[in-house]
Amino acid sequence: MFSKRRTYLDWAASAPVSPEALSAFTQGALLCGNPSSPHTEGLEAHELLEDARTRIARLASVKKEAVIFTSGATESNALAIQGFVQKKIQEGAEPSELHILYLPTAHASTLGAVSFLQSMGVSCEELPVTEFGIDLEGSKKLLKKETVFVAVDLVCGETGVRYPVRDLKRLIDASDSSVHLHVDASQAPLEESIELTRLGADSLSLDAQKVGGVRGMGVLIVSRVHRLAPLVRGGGQEQGLRPGTESPALADSFATALELCNWKEFAERAQTQRKMLLKELKGEIPELVCNEGKEQAAHILNVSIPGLDTDYIVALMDEAGIALSTKSACETDALGSRVIERFTGDPARAQATLRISWGPSTKDRELAACAKALVRAVRFVQGNGV
Secondary structure: OOOOOEEOOOOOOOOOOOOHHHHHHHHOOOOOOOEEEEEHHHHHHHHHHHHHHHHHHHOOOOOHHHEEEEEEEHHHHHHHHHHHHHHHHHHOHHHHHHHHEEEEOOOOOHHHHHHHHHOOOOOEEEEOOOOOEOOOHHHHHHHHOOOOEEEEEEEEEOOOOEHHHEEEEEEEHOOOOOOOOEEEEEOOOOOOOOOOHHOOEEEEEEEEEEOOOOOOOOOEEOOOOOOOOOOOOOOOOHHHHOOOOOHHHHHHHHHHHHHHHHHHHHHOOOOOOOHHHHHHHHOOOOOOOOOOOOEEEEEEEEEOOOOHHHHHHHHHHOOEEEEOOOOOHOOOOOOHHHHHHHOOOOOOHOOOOEEOOOOOOOHHHHHHHHHHHHHHHHHHHHOOOO
């Protein structure tokens, strides 16, 4: 029934490491010096680290001092959200005096940081959402004089929905330009520019594993570093915000992967691939529902097939040699998709999701083979009453 050739279609969870990024990491790993050491070996490591920082800063159109290296987007989100609020508290604010807004469909790392702040007594309120979007008018009504921080995604990791970050920034600035807008852009670089001012963000999270870098490196790009407090103490690295010895090899790998993101070209090709894939699936599975918004990152396709056990479908697809998922890898233990249920209010739709995501190296024939295998798997489950 199934072939054994492997096709990887879970890029939204973690992208394959590009040959160039792997080569950069391998070469960097040969440097034995600590980048904070004053000797020749340390200076070589420091030079590679700062070169990577400069290259990432150039892509984001910021000064290199705005680039803070972290272990990934989860840490970057925590540093931005908790670090901002803790700085306010250090400066004399009471937690109950601070109000933050956040996107309830955001990544689990954002929700985790928000939950921590709530436990401290900070007032945290959800931004209102529409079906696969943000209610901008409703968001405007939630902004008040106590609001200091707003946290959103640029691209939803489960659905690929692109949120109107610039429009949200305009609303925020019309209310109070001192409110900090943080954007988790970890899913964006394959199809989006990461220029900070273009997005209107005050800070931005990125993750190497989402773009073909070696896993274990992320950045927080922040326009005003002095507004954050560190989450961990014990060293002066990364301007005192992220103590611990940095990895020049990981940094160079990340910078190399980001530079390879020819996002304009891929966005156009991914849109064509998406249309082809949806046409094949809808033609054979009429009950299939596409979970998407008006603005969309084309390379992330989320669908629901109500009434089917999609976890079992994923297992069958894996047996067929095709890797895809049902939802965010950080929430695989959850029953159904939190994001889809929040967007639609439909538990049945949320418990029957599939996410197919791909990248620049994915071939049209691989997506076509995925469509055929998925149709076979669905018919097998339906025919056997599984």
